[in-house]
Amino acid sequence: MKKNRIPFFGNQREYIQYREELLAIVDQVMSTGQMLQSQYVDEFEDRIARFVGREYAVSVNSCTDALFFALRALGIGEGDEVLVTNFSFVASASAIVRTGARPVFVDIDPYTLNMDLQKAAEKVSRTTRALVWVHLYGLMGNVSEILDFARRYGLLVVEDAAQALGAEFQGVRAGGVGDVSCISFDPTKVVSAPGSGGVVLTDEERIASKVRSFRYHGKGVQGTFDELGYNSQMSSIAAAVLAQKLIWQQDWLERRRAIAAYYMAQLADLPLQLPAEIPGSLHIYHKFVLRSSRRDELRQFLQDQGVETKIHYALPLTEQPVFNSYIDPGAMTAYPVSYDAARTVLSLPIHPYLQEAEVHFVADTIKAFFEKVE
Numbered sequence: 001m002k003k004n005r006i007p008f009f010g011n012q013r014e015y016i017q018y019r020e021e022l023l024a025i026v027d028q029v030m031s032t033g034q035m036l037q038s039q040y041v042d043e044f045e046d047r048i049a050r051f052v053g054r055e056y057a058v059s060v061n062s063c064t065d066a067l068f069f070a071l072r073a074l075g076i077g078e079g080d081e082v083l084v085t086n087f088s089f090v091a092s093a094s095a096i097v098r099t100g101a102r103p104v105f106v107d108i109d110p111y112t113l114n115m116d117l118q119k120a121a122e123k124v125s126r127t128t129r130a131l132v133w134v135h136l137y138g139l140m141g142n143v144s145e146i147l148d149f150a151r152r153y154g155l156l157v158v159e160d161a162a163q164a165l166g167a168e169f170q171g172v173r174a175g176g177v178g179d180v181s182c183i184s185f186d187p188t189k190v191v192s193a194p195g196s197g198g199v200v201l202t203d204e205e206r207i208a209s210k211v212r213s214f215r216y217h218g219k220g221v222q223g224t225f226d227e228l229g230y231n232s233q234m235s236s237i238a239a240a241v242l243a244q245k246l247i248w249q250q251d252w253l254e255r256r257r258a259i260a261a262y263y264m265a266q267l268a269d270l271p272l273q274l275p276a277e278i279p280g281s282l283h284i285y286h287k288f289v290l291r292s293s294r295r296d297e298l299r300q301f302l303q304d305q306g307v308e309t310k311i312h313y314a315l316p317l318t319e320q321p322v323f324n325s326y327i328d329p330g331a332m333t334a335y336p337v338s339y340d341a342a343r344t345v346l347s348l349p350i351h352p353y354l355q356e357a358e359v360h361f362v363a364d365t366i367k368a369f370f371e372k373v374e
């Protein structure tokens with residue numbers, strides 16, 4: 001096999017498959033001349049709100065902004081603490097820092113790799129106002145437990161569903177839980193914009209209108225600029241493309257789940273940890289992440305055979321310099337599970353454009369690795 005014959009991302013293949021439809025959408029939008037604040041943006045917001053089961057959707061330029069605006073709309077800022085997993089993309093925690101609040105990092109559960117609520121309980125203080133819950137890799141957490149926890153401690157819930165579009169827990173879709181939710185449409189996500197994109201979802205009008213104001217310079221309903229805002233709009237092209245992709249995504253989800261089921265069956269007897277499953281939770285396999293103490297050797301072996309893999313995430317957030325001033329000394333001993341995850345996780349290609357033979361090749365190559373080393 002040649003190097004990177006099996007690519008980790010499917011964006012180029014997706015474009016080849018849908019080129020005509022996508023170009024027609026771009027042409028239609030551009031011919032109207034309305035590149036921002038158009039009917040396409042309104043239509044997309046209606047569609048995603050209905051898909052997720054929320055009253056309001058406000059599109060923005062990224063999920064990073066969505067999280068920041070969501071926290072700000074909840075009134076979180078200086079003097080507040082917000083609980084967040086220690087094992088996620090940087091934006092889950094940097095959004096908290098941007099509001100002026102303090103991120104309080106919590107170690108993760110060794111099976112789900114999501115925030116460990118027992119450990120979270122130990123970190124609740126008088127100033128804790130909220131928790132940011134990440135549905136890591138596209139697996140929704142146990143919503144009842146998360147909401148019970150928040151209720152017990154009087155915390156607001158911000159759902160970081162960046163990776164979880166289409167995931168469900170007992171029939172409730174990711175993005176439909178808690179006070180406010182955020183989803184990403186960046187090019188690495190299961191439904192991707194031509195560029196960056198994100199959305200804030202909520203059932204509260206007050207939060208939705210705050211976010212609408214933040215995304216355009218703090219403009220209020222009277223047309224005046226009432227508070228400091230930003231420019232974080234979704235383009236009409238992105239909105240129109242995403243509205244169409246929301247229809248296609250059901251097929252993509254089924255394909256990703258079929259690939260995951262194949263990997264699960266083929267790799268079941270190998271000395272590695274397979275992705276978590278939670279009863280009642282529909283995993284969308286945004287990422288298919290296995291764990292091995294020989295992760296780096298396995299990754300190299302796959303690379304040598306032309307299979308591209310990634311690591312999500314190579315460092316816990318407490319190791320990221322941007323958060324240095326929020327970390328207690330001796331952080332490593334306080335977060336053993338996050339550190340262990342960072343050393344062992346490996347993400348396999350799982351996009352819906354993988355051919356059957358490629359999926360088989362990935363699984364066979366992993367088996368060949370363990371035959372060689374065991």
Ligand SMILES: Cc1ncc(COP(=O)(O)O)c(C=O)c1O
Pocket residue numbers: 062063064065088089091092134160162163183184185186196197198
């Ligand atoms: C868990 C999580 N939160 C937030 C983000 C930020 O999303 P965006 O890239 O749309 O700003 C990402 C994206 O990678 C993510 O994976």
